[in-house]
Amino acid sequence: MDFQLADRLYLRVFEEDNMMLSGELTENIVITGKEGLEELHRTSFYGRPKGDSLELSLTESAYLIYMKKITVKCAGEELDFEQFFIRASNIVKNFELFYIVYKDLRGRGYYVQPSDIGFRVYPRGGHPGKTPAQYLVFVTSERIPLLVSTLNKHLDNSDNKKKRLILAIVDEESDITHYEVKKLIPSGSSVLKPKTLHSVVTLLEDRCMVWEPDESNMLHKEGFFGKPMDEGHLQLSLVESCYLLNNGIMEIEKRNHEKLGFAEFSDIATRIESDFMIKYKVYEKLRKSGLVPKTGFKFGTHFRVYRSFDSISHSDYLVHAISHDHIFSLQQVSRAVRLANSVKKEMIYAVVSDRIDFIVLGRVRL
Amino acid sequence: MDFQLADRLYLRVFEEDNMMLSGELTENIVITGKEGLEELHRTSFYGRPKGDSLELSLTESAYLIYMKKITVKCAGEELDFEQFFIRASNIVKNFELFYIVYKDLRGRGYYVQPSDIGFRVYPRGGHPGKTPAQYLVFVTSERIPLLVSTLNKHLDNSDNKKKRLILAIVDEESDITHYEVKKLIPSGSSVLKPKTLHSVVTLLEDRCMVWEPDESNMLHKEGFFGKPMDEGHLQLSLVESCYLLNNGIMEIEKRNHEKLGFAEFSDIATRIESDFMIKYKVYEKLRKSGLVPKTGFKFGTHFRVYRSFDSISHSDYLVHAISHDHIFSLQQVSRAVRLANSVKKEMIYAVVSDRIDFIVLGRVRL
Numbered sequence A, B: 001m002d003f004q005l006a007d008r009l010y011l012r013v014f015e016e017d018n019m020m021l022s023g024e025l026t027e028n029i030v031i032t033g034k035e036g037l038e039e040l041h042r043t044s045f046y047g048r049p050k051g052d053s054l055e056l057s058l059t060e061s062a063y064l065i066y067m068k069k070i071t072v073k074c075a076g077e078e079l080d081f082e083q084f085f086i087r088a089s090n091i092v093k094n095f096e097l098f099y100i101v102y103k104d105l106r107g108r109g110y111y112v113q114p115s116d117i118g119f120r121v122y123p124r125g126g127h128p129g130k131t132p133a134q135y136l137v138f139v140t141s142e143r144i145p146l147l148v149s150t151l152n153k154h155l156d157n158s159d160n161k162k163k164r165l166i167l168a169i170v171d172e173e174s175d176i177t178h179y180e181v182k183k184l185i186p187s188g189s190s191v192l193k194p195k196t197l198h199s200v201v202t203l204l205e206d207r208c209m210v211w212e213p214d215e216s217n218m219l220h221k222e223g224f225f226g227k228p229m230d231e232g233h234l235q236l237s238l239v240e241s242c243y244l245l246n247n248g249i250m251e252i253e254k255r256n257h258e259k260l261g262f263a264e265f266s267d268i269a270t271r272i273e274s275d276f277m278i279k280y281k282v283y284e285k286l287r288k289s290g291l292v293p294k295t296g297f298k299f300g301t302h303f304r305v306y307r308s309f310d311s312i313s314h315s316d317y318l319v320h321a322i323s324h325d326h327i328f329s330l331q332q333v334s335r336a337v338r339l340a341n342s343v344k345k346e347m348i349y350a351v352v353s354d355r356i357d358f359i360v361l362g363r364v365r366l
Helices: A005-017 A034-044 A058-066 A081-091 A095-107 A148-160 A213-223 A238-246 A262-272 A276-288 A330-342 B005-017 B034-044 B058-066 B081-091 B095-107 B148-160 B213-223 B238-246 B262-272 B276-288 B330-342
Strands: A021-026 A029-032 A048-050 A053-056 A070-074 A077-079 A112-115 A118-121 A135-141 A164-170 A176-184 A201-203 A208-210 A227-230 A233-236 A292-296 A301-306 A317-323 A346-352 A356-363 B021-026 B029-032 B048-050 B053-056 B070-074 B077-079 B112-115 B118-121 B135-141 B164-170 B176-184 B201-203 B208-210 B227-230 B233-236 B292-296 B301-306 B317-323 B346-352 B356-363
Touching: A021 A034, A029 A034, A029 A058, A029 A070, A034 A048, A034 A053, A053 A058, A058 A070, A058 A081, A058 A095, A077 A081, A081 A095, A095 A112, A095 A118, A095 A135, A095 A164, A095 A176, A095 B227, A135 A148, A148 A164, A148 A176, A148 A346, A148 A356, A176 A330, A208 A213, A208 A238, A213 A227, A213 A233, A227 B095, A233 A238, A238 A262, A238 A276, A262 A276, A276 A292, A276 A301, A276 A317, A276 A346, A276 A356, A292 A317, A317 A330, A330 A346, A330 A356, A330 B330, B021 B034, B029 B034, B029 B058, B029 B070, B034 B048, B034 B053, B053 B058, B058 B070, B058 B081, B058 B095, B077 B081, B081 B095, B095 B112, B095 B118, B095 B135, B095 B164, B095 B176, B135 B148, B148 B164, B148 B176, B148 B346, B148 B356, B176 B330, B208 B213, B208 B238, B213 B227, B213 B233, B233 B238, B238 B262, B238 B276, B262 B276, B276 B292, B276 B301, B276 B317, B276 B346, B276 B356, B292 B317, B317 B330, B330 B346, B330 B356
Parallel strands: A021 A070, A135 A164, A317 A346, B021 B070, B135 B164, B317 B346
Antiparallel strands: A021 A029, A029 A053, A048 A053, A070 A077, A112 A118, A118 A135, A164 A176, A176 A356, A201 A208, A208 A233, A227 A233, A292 A301, A301 A317, A346 A356, B021 B029, B029 B053, B048 B053, B070 B077, B112 B118, B118 B135, B164 B176, B176 B356, B201 B208, B208 B233, B227 B233, B292 B301, B301 B317, B346 B356
16 A cells, blocks of 8 residues: 555645644654644544643654644754654654554554554544553564564563554565464363383484384374384384373384483484474473474474364464574564464464463454 | 375285395395396386396385385394394484485385485386486485585586486475475566656665655656655665665765765665675666565565566565575475465575575475
C-alpha cells in the first residue's frame, strides 16, 4: 500500500477547513494550547492532556504536520515536515521506525498512545478513556538483534498489564510485519512405556543402531523412536539414544564394545553437535509432557513435534531450542515463522535456563 | 518408508534359491570369485570386474549381505551383518550415511556405482556399459558444515563430466533429502533510466529519505526504487541509496547537511550491516543484469528478485549474498530452500569473490 487513500481525502477536507492549530516544540515534546484538547484529543485521541494544554509526542506531531492539522514552531521559527522529521530523528533513535508504524496503525483506524517500547494500541471500536489498550507494540528494525532476555521482559510486562504483545518489525524497505509473541505450555497425550532392551545398542558415527529385530520394532512402534533402516535394524538419533539411555531403557556401547554412561554419551554427542545439551533438555521436557518430538531438519529447526502418536501424520509444532542468552536475528525469525506457518505448524522457541520456557511467535494482521 | 516391500520379496526368492556367493574382505574391499561376475555384475551391475573376479565396495557388500546374496569372510571367519557393518564403519568415516543413501537408491531401482564424493547414479533404464551415469551424488549429513569452496569444486567436477550434481543430506533420523545444485546466470528485461535528482536525499538512521514529491514518484515508478512513506516522501534502503549514489543519480547528505561520497556512505552502511559490501555487490550485479532486487526480509534472505518490473506482482528468485569463504549450515539451507519453494521461487546463493557466481539449490525427487 503506497499511501492511504483516506489520508488524501482527509487532507482535502482539512485544506478546505483551513483550521491549523499551532504547537511549540520544547525538548522532545510538542505542546498545543487549549484548542488542541478539543480538536485533537477529545475527538481523535491524540496526545495527553496536561492542565489546559495538550502534549504531543514527536511521532504524533510529525503525523499531524503531515496531515496538515498542526503547525509546529521551535524558538519562534516554523518547521516544515522535512525539518521537523530530521530534528525528531536526531532526538529519538530510530524515529523513522516509530513514525512508519504509527502512521500505519492510525491510517488503519486504530487509536494509538505511546509506550516505553513503542505503542499501546486500542481495540477496534475502543479508545482511551473508554477501553483499556489491547496490544503493546514493540517497534524494531529487521537489523536490530533481539536478545531473548529483552523479549522475555516485554512478555512479562505485557502479561502483567493483560495486553497482547506484538512485535512490529520494519524492514529495509519500510514494510511492517507484525508478530504476536506468547508463552505456551505444550502438552500431549502420548504415554510412553517401552520395555527395557536386552540387546545392546551400538553408537556409530553420529547415530545409534539397534541390531535386534524384535526390539527394533518394539521401540519404533511403542514409542515412535528412531527410524527403521531396514527390516530388523533401527537407527536412533543422538537425543533419542540419550533419552533411552538416561531412562534405563537401553545400554549403549561403542564399536569397540566399551559401554557408555550418560555423562560419556552426552560428552560425545556435544562434540558432534555443540548445542546438544540444550537440545536434549528440550527433548526430554517434551517427551515428559506427553509429546513426540522428531527431527525438524527438513524445516530447519531442531524438532517437529506431534501431540500424540496416533495422529502421527501431521506434526503440530516446530520447536527450536535456544539458550537464555541467545540473540535472535530477526531475519532468521522471519524465515522460521513463515516456514512454520506455510506448513500449518506453530513456531516455538524453547528457551533453556534453569527451567524451559516455550515462546510462540506467529504472524498476525492487526 | 520403513523398509522396502521389494526387499522382502527378493529376500524370500533368494532364501528359496539358497545360492549365496562368498567373498573375502581385504582392507576396504570385498573380492568374490568368478561366479560374482556372472551373478552380481552381469545381471545387476554390482561391483567392478577385476580379471576373473569381482571387487565390491563396503557399501555394496553390506547391502548384499543384508539381501542374503553374499556371505563375507575375513581371515577365515564369517562376518554377519552387524559385525560387517561395525567393521565397515570403522574403516569408512560416515559409512552409515553411504549405506543409507545407497540402499535407498538401489531399493528404488537405480543402478549405482561408487565415486569419490558418494555415488554415480545411472538414469532409469540405463546401466553401466550401456549409458553414462546421469548424476553425481554427494553424500553428507545435516550436521557436517559445507564449505562453499567444496560445493564449487563438486560443481566444476560434475560440469566437466556432464553430470547433474545432487546433494544427498541424511538427517539425524536417517531420512534423506536430495537437492540439485546448479549454476545460473540470472538475467531480466528491466532497462533502468531514472533521471538525475535535483533535490538532496537525507540519510536517517538506517535508510534514506527523498523529500521532493515529483522526484519520489519518478524514482519509484521508473525504477521501482524505495517505498513511498506517504504521498510525496520516498524511503530508500541502504543498498538502493548506495546504488543511486554510485551511479550519479542522486546526492546524499547526513542530517547535519554534510554530503556523503560512495566511500563514506558504504562505511556507514557497513557499520549498520556488517555484510553490506557483499550485499551491495550482488545488488549492483542484479540491477545491471536487468533484474529488480527488493528486500527479501519476509523470506529471511537478502533479496527477492523480479525478472522485470512489469510483472512486479510475483518475484522469481530469492537471493542471498554470501562470501566465497562462507560455510553453509545445512539446516539453514534446508529451511531456505523449503521456504523458497513453498512460495514458488528459486533459492539462489550469490557467492561473492572477485566475481559473482549464482548457485541455485532446489529439492528434487530422484
